[in-house]
Amino acid sequence: MKNLKLLGVFVAASSICGFAQTITPNNPPPHQQSSTTLGPSVNNGVYIPEHLPNRKPIPYVPLREADVIWQHRIWRVIDLREKINHPLYYPTDEVSAKRPSLFSVIKQGIISHELSVYDPNPSIYDPDEEFKIEEPYSEAQKAFVHEVTFMKQDTVTGEMASVTVPDTIKPSDIKQYFVKEDWFFDKQRSIMDVRILGIAPVIESVDDKGQFKSYKPLFWLYYPGCRNLFSRYQCYNPYNDAEWRTYDEVFHKRQFSSYIKEESNVYNRPIVTEAQGVDALLKSEEIKDNIFKFEHDMWNY
Numbered sequence: 001m002k003n004l005k006l007l008g009v010f011v012a013a014s015s016i017c018g019f020a021q022t023i024t025p026n027n028p029p030p031h032q033q034s035s036t037t038l039g040p041s042v043n044n045g046v047y048i049p050e051h052l053p054n055r056k057p058i059p060y061v062p063l064r065e066a067d068v069i070w071q072h073r074i075w076r077v078i079d080l081r082e083k084i085n086h087p088l089y090y091p092t093d094e095v096s097a098k099r100p101s102l103f104s105v106i107k108q109g110i111i112s113h114e115l116s117v118y119d120p121n122p123s124i125y126d127p128d129e130e131f132k133i134e135e136p137y138s139e140a141q142k143a144f145v146h147e148v149t150f151m152k153q154d155t156v157t158g159e160m161a162s163v164t165v166p167d168t169i170k171p172s173d174i175k176q177y178f179v180k181e182d183w184f185f186d187k188q189r190s191i192m193d194v195r196i197l198g199i200a201p202v203i204e205s206v207d208d209k210g211q212f213k214s215y216k217p218l219f220w221l222y223y224p225g226c227r228n229l230f231s232r233y234q235c236y237n238p239y240n241d242a243e244w245r246t247y248d249e250v251f252h253k254r255q256f257s258s259y260i261k262e263e264s265n266v267y268n269r270p271i272v273t274e275a276q277g278v279d280a281l282l283k284s285e286e287i288k289d290n291i292f293k294f295e296h297d298m299w300n301y
């Protein structure tokens with residue numbers, strides 16, 4: 001019995017010595033080894049995402065021309081500096097594969113020839129509302145480059161002079177989105193509904209001194225043609241990480257803040273031609289209120 005105990009102690013001591021010999025400064029234990037890449041069996045979360053790769057756009061309700069008894073066209077501005085619109089603006093780094101910004105998704109879709117770009121037609125105010133002028137891929141690539149003007153000291157004279165250089169447009173350069181949509185009353189369902197027709201990323205245009213001059217749309221996109229792409233990318237939900245919505249769902253559910261800059265009118269002119277500042281915002285709210293009242297007046301109580 002005593003010899004058996006001694007044998008057990010000897011075996012345990014040999015195992016400890018052998019394990020100690022395998023752990024050296026150049027050969028750390030498996031749980032201490034670090035790796036810069038994730039293997040195929042590593043899941044960065046508590047479950048395996050299955051729905052997003054197969055996500056489809058939310059289907060529209062079938063609509064006939066005979067069902068529309070009233071229709072009104074609206075142009076909106078989504079200002080990305082508003083806090084509620086930050087999920088459309090961030091992240092600005094273009095390297096986030098899980099949650100790219102809306103402009104990064106649009107840029108990727110244009111580069112992969114999945115999205116068609118339409119001329120913003122800056123010669124007149126109303127930008128190609130019929131989507132008739134489709135730009136070739138070479139022209140679409142030029143839309144991602146703009147000129148940046150800044151003041152620089154001349155090394156010879158010592159005076160400050162304006163310098164203009166080309167620069168690639170980054171997601172942080174996008175300040176607004178223009179949205180064109182149609183509001184209509186569907187008598188078949190007895191509801192007021194809306195369909196987005198176009199969307200345009202907007203940057204700030206500056207003068208020779210680098211001062212703000214105006215807002216400039218880069219191009220127009222036909223929104224129904226963007227829905228398949230938008231439904232494959234998620235938008236951040238500040239209230240629940242398990243309920244991230246796709247960009248298609250964000251626009252479909254109207255989860256953004258905006259104001260109206262133009263409505264269809266006999267003069268074909270925007271609000272800024274007749275009102276500025278606060279008066280323009282009040283006019284925008286008046287248009288919203290008129291749409292609400294029209295739907296409300298369709299019912300008898």
